[in-house]
Amino acid sequence: MKKLRENDFSEIITHYRNIPEMHMNPFVSAQGIVKDFDLGDYLIRAIDHLDLEIAEHEYVAIIGASGAGKTSLLHILGGLDKPTDGKVYLSHIDITPMEEETLATFRIFSVGLVFQNYNLISSLTAQENIMFPMQLCGISHEECEKRASELLKQIGLEERAEHLPFQLSAGEQQRIAIARALANDPPVIIADEPTANLDKKNAEFIGTLFEQFRKEGKTIILATHDEKLFKHAHRILEMDDGKIISDKRIHEIDFVDNDKLESSSIEDSDEQSIQNEE
Ligand SMILES: Nc1ncnc2c1ncn2[C@@H]1O[C@H](COP(=O)(O)OP(=O)(O)O)[C@@H](O)[C@H]1O
Ligand SMILES: [Mg+2]
Numbered sequence: 001m002k003k004l005r006e007n008d009f010s011e012i013i014t015h016y017r018n019i020p021e022m023h024m025n026p027f028v029s030a031q032g033i034v035k036d037f038d039l040g041d042y043l044i045r046a047i048d049h050l051d052l053e054i055a056e057h058e059y060v061a062i063i064g065a066s067g068a069g070k071t072s073l074l075h076i077l078g079g080l081d082k083p084t085d086g087k088v089y090l091s092h093i094d095i096t097p098m099e100e101e102t103l104a105t106f107r108i109f110s111v112g113l114v115f116q117n118y119n120l121i122s123s124l125t126a127q128e129n130i131m132f133p134m135q136l137c138g139i140s141h142e143e144c145e146k147r148a149s150e151l152l153k154q155i156g157l158e159e160r161a162e163h164l165p166f167q168l169s170a171g172e173q174q175r176i177a178i179a180r181a182l183a184n185d186p187p188v189i190i191a192d193e194p195t196a197n198l199d200k201k202n203a204e205f206i207g208t209l210f211e212q213f214r215k216e217g218k219t220i221i222l223a224t225h226d227e228k229l230f231k232h233a234h235r236i237l238e239m240d241d242g243k244i245i246s247d248k249r250i251h252e253i254d255f256v257d258n259d260k261l262e263s264s265s266i267e268d269s270d271e272q273s274i275q276n277e278e
Contacts, residue, residue, distance in 0.1 A: 234249060
C-alpha cells in the first residue's frame with residue numbers, strides 16, 4: 001500500500017469524523033452477512049446470514065469449534081475481506097461500499113488487528129514494526145519513535161526495541177504485534193486467537209493487556225478458546241456453521257467516558273446558564 005501523505009489522511013479523517021448522521025449508525029455491526037468461498041466445483045458458506053451488533057467500549061469474545069467461521073467474521077468486521085452479501089459498520093461507518101484503497105486507509109486509524117501468527121515484518125526491528133502503521137499515516141519520524149518507545153514500555157519490551165522478529169520469542173512477537181495494533185490509537189481492536197500459540201505465562205500477560213484495553217474504553221472483538229482472555233469479556237458469542245448460536249452477557253459494560261461526561265456537563269451548564277439568563 002502506498003504511504004499516505006498527511007493531507008490524504010487528515011482529509012479522510014475529517015470526511016468521516018464530521019458526518020453528523022454517522023453517530024446514528026451502530027458502532028460495529030454485521031447485517032445479513034453471508035461469506036461464500038467459491039472453490040470451483042463447490043461453494044463453502046463460511047458465514048450464513050449473520051446479524052450482530054457491538055456497542056462502543058464493549059469487549060466481545062467469540063468462541064466456537066475450528067471451521068465455525070470466527071476468522072471469516074473477524075476479517076469482514078475489520079475490513080480485511082468483503083462479504084458476499086450484507087452490510088458492515090465499523091466505527092459508525094458503512095464500510096461495505098468502500099473501494100479497497102479507501103478501506104485500507106480507513107483501517108489504519110480505525111482498527112488494530114492482531115493475528116494468531118503475529119504477522120510481523122521480518123526485516124524490520126521490533127520498534128520499526130510498531131512505527132510502521134504510524135509512518136503510513138505520514139506522522140513524523142520523531143513522533144513515531146516516541147510513541148513506539150512508549151508502547152514498548154507498556155508491553156514490557158523496551159530492552160528489545162532493536163531486535164528482529166526471529167530474535168524474539170513467540171510471546172514477545174505477539175506483544176510487539178499488539179503494540180503495533182495500538183500504534184494509531186484505534187477505537188477498535190480485533191484479535192484472532194492471539195494466545196493460541198503461547199505458553200501460559202505469556203497468555204496471562206496478554207490477558208492482562210486486553211483487560212487494560214477494556215478499562216481504557218477500547219472496543220474489543222476477539223476469537224479465542226482461552227479462558228484467560230474471555231473471562232475479561234462483557235459478552236461471549238458462540239459460533240457454529242457460520243451462525244451465532246449463543247450470545248451471553250457475563251459483565252455489564254463498565255466504561256465511563258470522562259471526556260464525554262465533561263463535555264456534556266459543560267453543555268448542560270451552558271444550557272442552565274442560558275435558561276437562568278432568560
Ligand atoms: N480462503 C478460504 N478458502 C476456502 N475456504 C475457506 C477459506 N477461509 C475459510 N474457509 C472455510 O470457511 C469455513 C470457516 O472458516 P474460518 O472462518 O477460518 O473458521 P474458524 O476461524 O472458526 O476456524 C471453514 O469451512 C473453512 O474451511
Ligand atoms: Mg480461525
